[in-house]
Amino acid sequence: MHISEGFLSPSALAAGWAIAGAGVAWGLKKMDSDRIVRVSMASSVFFLASLINVKLGPSSTHLSLIGPIGLILGWTSFPAIFTALLLQAVLFQFGGLLVLGANTASMATPAVLAYLVFGAATRSRNLRLASVASFAAGFLAVMTSALLVGLWLALSDPDMMLTAKTIFAVHVPLAVVEGVTTLFMTMFLRRAFPDMLKGVDRL
């Protein structure tokens, strides 16, 4: 999911930083000072999720938790994901510092969209609706993220269109796993701590 250094043109890098900058600024504005600790905890969970390997057929993949983080944090997903990606770039060299803007935009935008589109439905009393919305939030968050990664590549070099399409197709199994995991996680949180699904700015 991370774009590495060297792939993106300066115009794509600038667009990534512009979206990430606007999102982080808006997210920080929506985040009260007394909620920083809670957001940092969720950011740590997002950071650690990339280190959990889950079996997928003969291979394995790691969770991205874009959907659940979006449902829990709402608009504050932008600063939380920016921070987690900055730490991943510095500590493990995942992604990079120059592409941090594009990576934040391609992961935090789907997280916020998941919150805006499916947030209310996941809290619904209708269990079937909540289940479908939870799966869709996890599945579509990953697919939207893959779409944005492909978009950044195609924007940098139009000849990479087939590469972008392949990246999108490769993410389908991961998106299904993410959808199922989000569904189970939402059901767990509905029972254990329903307030968490209201978004951190409403807690």
Next chain:
Amino acid sequence: MILDSVRIFEECACKSRLDAVDPRCRVICAFCLAVTIAALDSVHALAAGSVLPLLLLCIDGRRSMPRIFRMLAGVNKVSVLVLFFLPLTYPGDRVLVFFSADGMKMAILIIWKLNIISIPLLKMAASMGITGINDALAALHFPVKLRMLLLLTMRYVFLLADRMATMGRALCLRSPRMKGMQTYKAYACMVGTTLVHSSDRAERAALAIGCRGGMSGFSRPDRQVWTWREWALCAIFFLNSACLAAISITRMSL
């Protein structure tokens, strides 16, 4: 694994000749060089662009080489994928039925760029450590909330890593041969439990921070001094960027 990497990183921070330089200058110079290299797309320009990163690599001599090469090895994990994947999907004349010659050239160019962009960023920005990066962000007037978030996230990574490891061990002991949906449900509940625990913990941590006087006393970065040395370093990096841009434009017009 997480804690080891973090420990290595923290130990290696602040052991460079570059530590005498103002963090703002380090970040500005590193990003200036990285952006310029990202814009280059010819072999000649990239060859010229590699000079300064290679000089930076030699700054601390052998002392810093193993750490930087270890970091570059981490960066280059993606290179194998690029070398295989890009020639398969890139347009152009096919070599050995499947592989595109243009794709191969593009892959080599991207891996080259990846390395020479990473050297200044790792050497000048990432190697400052989290406290150094916090100082640089403070000096560059980044919002206090963002810096607090960075420091607290770093702090809670350790805490939650321990908790997740404990729960992972318990999960393996409870049901070592999980399959299909059972696995995903178990992992989802594990992450969910971590989130609930972290929320409880956050509540108490916020109260404790409040008792200590709130966020105001949390992080006071050192006062930075911008001297002729920083001006000189900026001048070298900007001049280098201007030369690279000139080479690139000249090659394009030929």
